[in-house]
Amino acid sequence: MITFKEAYQKVLKHRLNFGEEEVQLMDSLNRILAEDILADRDFPPFDRATKDGIAIQFSSLLETEHAFIIEGEAAAGVTQQSLINIGNCLEVMTGAVVPQNCDTVVMYEHITIADNKVTINEKVTKGQNIHYKGSDEKAGAVVLSKGIKITPAEIGVLASVGKSVVNVKVNPKICTIATGNELVEVDQLPEPHQIRKSNMLTIEAALLNSTIASSSLHLLDDKEIIRTKLEKALVENDVLLLSGGVSKGKFDFIPDVMESLGVEKVFHRVAQRPGKPFWFGVHAKLNTVIFSFPGNPVSTFANYHLYFLPWLHTSWGIQLDNLYIKLSVPMRIMPPLTRFVHVKTEFKEGAVWGTPVVENGSGDLTSLAKADGFICLEPKENAYEVGEVVRFIKTR
Amino acid sequence: MITFKEAYQKVLKHRLNFGEEEVQLMDSLNRILAEDILADRDFPPFDRATKDGIAIQFSSLLETEHAFIIEGEAAAGVTQQSLINIGNCLEVMTGAVVPQNCDTVVMYEHITIADNKVTINEKVTKGQNIHYKGSDEKAGAVVLSKGIKITPAEIGVLASVGKSVVNVKVNPKICTIATGNELVEVDQLPEPHQIRKSNMLTIEAALLNSTIASSSLHLLDDKEIIRTKLEKALVENDVLLLSGGVSKGKFDFIPDVMESLGVEKVFHRVAQRPGKPFWFGVHAKLNTVIFSFPGNPVSTFANYHLYFLPWLHTSWGIQLDNLYIKLSVPMRIMPPLTRFVHVKTEFKEGAVWGTPVVENGSGDLTSLAKADGFICLEPKENAYEVGEVVRFIKTR
Numbered sequence: 001m002i003t004f005k006e007a008y009q010k011v012l013k014h015r016l017n018f019g020e021e022e023v024q025l026m027d028s029l030n031r032i033l034a035e036d037i038l039a040d041r042d043f044p045p046f047d048r049a050t051k052d053g054i055a056i057q058f059s060s061l062l063e064t065e066h067a068f069i070i071e072g073e074a075a076a077g078v079t080q081q082s083l084i085n086i087g088n089c090l091e092v093m094t095g096a097v098v099p100q101n102c103d104t105v106v107m108y109e110h111i112t113i114a115d116n117k118v119t120i121n122e123k124v125t126k127g128q129n130i131h132y133k134g135s136d137e138k139a140g141a142v143v144l145s146k147g148i149k150i151t152p153a154e155i156g157v158l159a160s161v162g163k164s165v166v167n168v169k170v171n172p173k174i175c176t177i178a179t180g181n182e183l184v185e186v187d188q189l190p191e192p193h194q195i196r197k198s199n200m201l202t203i204e205a206a207l208l209n210s211t212i213a214s215s216s217l218h219l220l221d222d223k224e225i226i227r228t229k230l231e232k233a234l235v236e237n238d239v240l241l242l243s244g245g246v247s248k249g250k251f252d253f254i255p256d257v258m259e260s261l262g263v264e265k266v267f268h269r270v271a272q273r274p275g276k277p278f279w280f281g282v283h284a285k286l287n288t289v290i291f292s293f294p295g296n297p298v299s300t301f302a303n304y305h306l307y308f309l310p311w312l313h314t315s316w317g318i319q320l321d322n323l324y325i326k327l328s329v330p331m332r333i334m335p336p337l338t339r340f341v342h343v344k345t346e347f348k349e350g351a352v353w354g355t356p357v358v359e360n361g362s363g364d365l366t367s368l369a370k371a372d373g374f375i376c377l378e379p380k381e382n383a384y385e386v387g388e389v390v391r392f393i394k395t396r
Numbered sequence: 397m398i399t400f401k402e403a404y405q406k407v408l409k410h411r412l413n414f415g416e417e418e419v420q421l422m423d424s425l426n427r428i429l430a431e432d433i434l435a436d437r438d439f440p441p442f443d444r445a446t447k448d449g450i451a452i453q454f455s456s457l458l459e460t461e462h463a464f465i466i467e468g469e470a471a472a473g474v475t476q477q478s479l480i481n482i483g484n485c486l487e488v489m490t491g492a493v494v495p496q497n498c499d500t501v502v503m504y505e506h507i508t509i510a511d512n513k514v515t516i517n518e519k520v521t522k523g524q525n526i527h528y529k530g531s532d533e534k535a536g537a538v539v540l541s542k543g544i545k546i547t548p549a550e551i552g553v554l555a556s557v558g559k560s561v562v563n564v565k566v567n568p569k570i571c572t573i574a575t576g577n578e579l580v581e582v583d584q585l586p587e588p589h590q591i592r593k594s595n596m597l598t599i600e601a602a603l604l605n606s607t608i609a610s611s612s613l614h615l616l617d618d619k620e621i622i623r624t625k626l627e628k629a630l631v632e633n634d635v636l637l638l639s640g641g642v643s644k645g646k647f648d649f650i651p652d653v654m655e656s657l658g659v660e661k662v663f664h665r666v667a668q669r670p671g672k673p674f675w676f677g678v679h680a681k682l683n684t685v686i687f688s689f690p691g692n693p694v695s696t697f698a699n700y701h702l703y704f705l706p707w708l709h710t711s712w713g714i715q716l717d718n719l720y721i722k723l724s725v726p727m728r729i730m731p732p733l734t735r736f737v738h739v740k741t742e743f744k745e746g747a748v749w750g751t752p753v754v755e756n757g758s759g760d761l762t763s764l765a766k767a768d769g770f771i772c773l774e775p776k777e778n779a780y781e782v783g784e785v786v787r788f789i790k791t792r
Contacts, residue, residue: 025582025597026597026600026601026604029601029604029605030605041586043762044591045586045588045591046588046589050692051643052643052644052645052646052648053644073646075577075617075646076576076577076578076617076645077576077577077578077579077589077590077617078577078589079587079588079589080588080589091646093643093645093646094640094643094645094691095576095578095591095640095691096578096589097588097589107644108644109644136760136762136763137762143762143765144762144765151601151605151765151792152598152599152601152602152605152697152791153598153697153764153765153767153791153792154765155594155597155598155600155601156594156595156597156598156601156693156697156764156765157594157762157764157765158582159582159592159593159594159597159598160591160592160594161592162582162583162584162585162592163582164581164582164583180472180473180491181471181472181473181474182472182473182491182492183473185560186421186554186555186558186559186560187558187560188558189558190437190441191475192441192442192475192476192493193442193473193474193475193476193492193493194473195440195441195491195556196555196556196557196558197555198551198552198553198555198556199552201421201422201551201552201555202548202549202551202552202555203548204422204551205422205425205547205548205551205552206548208422208425209425209426209547209548221471221472221473244490244491247447247448247489247490248448248449248503248504248505249448249472249489249490250448250469250471250487250489252448252489295490295491296446297552301548301549301552321743322743323743324743324744324745324746325743325746326746347717347718347719347720347721347748348720349720349785350720350721350722350747350748350749350783350785351746351747351748352743352746352747352748353746364532366439366532366533366539366540366553367532368549368552368553369539369540369547369549369550369552369553371549387746389745389746395548395549396547396549
């Protein structure tokens, strides 16, 4: 049995490259940017008025105190206007090009207009209320770097530089596979010895939150059927995520069948709780990676976040955040297992505190809905103390 | 001009009720649960073996030390088996019903099998490796309470109790409205005095991350066109989100047109930066709420998170988390404006620290992509100190 750290490193070593693809701008939301994005022009593209008011030449203020005759107006969305007499002014609107021969904008709140003449009532600073051409970004500057997740803020930047089509990382083809004769569909009434499929629906939902639409299979405990379906699934997918069928049971055919289909077992069983009977394999020829999770909900959910998500992000070429929080109760973790404990988190005085969720073993589904994530606790001689900083794996 | 706090309270006061609707289980992901969810049976629904091995009656261990003859097997997904001779055992698989006359499960790792007889090699505790019927939840217990966001963990719980259709809060009908003659489409090459539409695409993307698909409009600076289009939009939507057109400019017709269409102005302009020229109104008869944001990207993005999102969550009957982080640099905020400062956050020693992002005024779009959110700083006499705890509004 290998340690969590060894298992984690082995999983990451088998990262894949799914390639890149072009998608429409709005479809790139929450995807991983696969190209550096350059400013196609200066930003702002012109000296831009940031207030509604008048545009003047500052030097004319210095000469003699005078009222400014309004020559005309410069609206947003029209070509650059020009001030003819530099002692005059032009009305100017937010977003408009600052007119030629003007270098300063005074907002309506600071002026009085009478008879087409403007009196300025407040102190004016040369260059005020102008957002200068290229002051945010020069044409050609990298405004977004590849390898980031595209959030709403990045959608705005992409739109600004004219990226109606965006190059993003391809999502892997994933099949989620439930195993076991005891499982029935959600809309069925289970017999007393049956339970509804839930485990892989949780995983399908988690994948959707990573923008991945997966396919799904349910394998009954029949070695021949398992073999036929897995053979097809290995060819058609980059990743198989299985739940159940990797314990020591008589109907746990998965490891045998996998190996007979050319899948190399990388490891089976990890010194951790929950999630110990985790089986991980790769089909080198087909370039398919297989995560076979233990069958209970908490183990599957934990291992999805502990192994699959970091693998996915590594394959995309990006890092998951390393989060650390404070423990709100003391805990003692004895060797040999690395423990992952559900916690509810709370922001208090600028720190994030984690409190273990009361649970009833790794079969307890409802406990997942009470938690915000897992803390990772390596065994050690002394107890973990209140306030001790521990690694946190977010699941919500 | 009212304060941020006053404006915030006025916005929340005008919450709406969009009602409830039934959706398919997987479509409920990230929606707001509108019903309490009860366990339809005990969880687990039967005394469930949690290990592969043998099931025995513990008392038979005490009588005489003996090998256990294997009578048969109890697989997962079959009806409850029965041990006939209580000195014997049944093989049992993870997920199976513990057989009648058995009360203890011993895993394969702790036994030796030879000639259909089992020798137990480790100490056994009565009742071990059994997940008892109803020990997680009793039938009828509330397993999820209404008013929570449905994440993957909740999808699993809903599936377990047979909710193939889920009652969720209805999403509001929202139209995002860009204004201004200077705007061109993303795939167009702008003239020197034009810019591409980006602001409302950011908002559309943010809405999508709240599961809301919005419609959109672009209003040119023509009072009659604005009137006609707004009249229709007011009827067809619960919410209008506008950007631009609420400053003091000559073409800022929106407030006038709104009022002529029966919209009551609740307030215009808030003592805050960015986002000062924010206009908020309601059409009481049509039950439509109008958020008219200033036209620059940072102001729109800030006010979306400061006002619209809390309003949306209040309308759904749920609360947004109140987050607090630590300031990594000193800052001085002079009266009278409440300041919202972009920050990049970092987890350090269990605390979250916020560092202001270098930005170039509220027209600077790329700064949004560098930040994780805004901190809220009320003006005060003394400077904010390093490590001071401040309110944080997450935007990523």
